[in-house]
Amino acid sequence: MAKIAVLGAGGWGTALASMLHQHARSVVLWARRPEFTQELLNLRENRDYLPGVPLPDDLPITSDLNQALDHVTLALVVVPSVGVQDLLEQLPRETPIVLCAKGLGAGGERLSQVALQMGFKTLGVLSGPNHAEEVSRGLPAATVVASEDEDFAVLAQSFLMTPSFRVYTSTDLVGVELGGVLKNVIAVAAGLVDGLKLGDNAKSALMTRALKEMQRYLSAQGADEDTVFGLSGLGDLIATCTSQHSRNRAAGEKLAQGQDPRQGGKAIEGIRSTYLLHEWAQTHHADLPIVEVVYQILENRITFSQGISILMGRKARSE
Numbered sequence: 001m002a003k004i005a006v007l008g009a010g011g012w013g014t015a016l017a018s019m020l021h022q023h024a025r026s027v028v029l030w031a032r033r034p035e036f037t038q039e040l041l042n043l044r045e046n047r048d049y050l051p052g053v054p055l056p057d058d059l060p061i062t063s064d065l066n067q068a069l070d071h072v073t074l075a076l077v078v079v080p081s082v083g084v085q086d087l088l089e090q091l092p093r094e095t096p097i098v099l100c101a102k103g104l105g106a107g108g109e110r111l112s113q114v115a116l117q118m119g120f121k122t123l124g125v126l127s128g129p130n131h132a133e134e135v136s137r138g139l140p141a142a143t144v145v146a147s148e149d150e151d152f153a154v155l156a157q158s159f160l161m162t163p164s165f166r167v168y169t170s171t172d173l174v175g176v177e178l179g180g181v182l183k184n185v186i187a188v189a190a191g192l193v194d195g196l197k198l199g200d201n202a203k204s205a206l207m208t209r210a211l212k213e214m215q216r217y218l219s220a221q222g223a224d225e226d227t228v229f230g231l232s233g234l235g236d237l238i239a240t241c242t243s244q245h246s247r248n249r250a251a252g253e254k255l256a257q258g259q260d261p262r263q264g265g266k267a268i269e270g271i272r273s274t275y276l277l278h279e280w281a282q283t284h285h286a287d288l289p290i291v292e293v294v295y296q297i298l299e300n301r302i303t304f305s306q307g308i309s310i311l312m313g314r315k316a317r318s319e
């Protein structure tokens, strides 16, 4: 039977490992820290990252990477983007990998580009509207696995699809990967809208215009122009901007309440990506107005009301 190694025992890695194990896949969950691994084994619950979800008694969990990778068919790389390169350094380059983080490399490059440059050849990404809190409880969800190698995408689909987790394939690696990056930034903005109580009209306008902004950016990076309307774009935008579970949306709400969401100790992909996308827009003289307003707010360069005025006061144009 194919063996799947889930590398990273945060919320998403734990949810994927648990869900796949319950559907009779051969899975091992790898956590970096031995003491945390022991806690997972003792409690059969990930209290730090996925509290309240019991883990199957016989789900193998280890902090020994060699053991996790022994005879592996597919490795899911499920750590935050800031840790992806570090983890990839430790993997044999022939390991078939699916990258699950929704963020960018340190220089603003796509994580699949980072992996390719490091010598990985068989790779894909997984992205879609998938909150760990729901997938781990067996609630129905759909997602996309993308790879430029269609055969690999179909193989990964066959390993990951279950009755509660519907996996589509795509060969638009760029579009699928970047949809997940952009929607996190927009979710921070949506949290600001919620926290400032700007109303449903404002939130709808934000999400709809954000889709245009996402499309512009994705196209500039070489994505197919329709991918943004799929699960990894529009689908995840809706899920993240409206969800009680979203860490990115909650970060925007905290900002609106005068708190700094960066103090929590957990990485918030949308904030990190805001900085990297701002850099990219500056370098390429690109127009990413929502990203820019979130950046200016994070940097305390503008007030919330100035941010609203900037977006509402842009040049009049046709839709």
Ligand SMILES: NC(=O)c1ccc[n+]([C@@H]2O[C@H](COP(=O)([O-])OP(=O)(O)OC[C@H]3O[C@@H](n4cnc5c(N)ncnc54)[C@H](O)[C@@H]3O)[C@@H](O)[C@H]2O)c1
Residues within 6 Å of the ligand: 008, 009, 010, 011, 012, 013, 032, 049, 078, 079, 080, 081, 082, 083, 084, 086, 087, 100, 101, 102, 103, 130, 131, 132, 133, 266, 267, 269
């Ligand atoms: N949580 C979700 O619902 C969800 C769903 C889809 C995608 N994602 C994406 O998956 C990625 C991981 O998210 P998460 O919610 O699981 O994060 P998390 O904050 O819940 O957990 C992160 C885990 O990664 C570990 N880690 C951090 N750096 C590491 C490194 N260098 N090597 C090994 N382990 C490391 C941490 O110790 C922790 O266990 C993010 O990019 C996120 O956007 C999350």
Ligand SMILES: O=P(O)(O)OC[C@H](O)CO
Residues within 6 Å of the ligand: 102, 128, 129, 130, 131, 132, 184, 187, 236, 239, 240, 245, 246, 247, 248, 249, 269
């Ligand atoms: O909690 P968030 O904001 O990181 O979002 C989690 C997933 O990306 C939703 O698809």
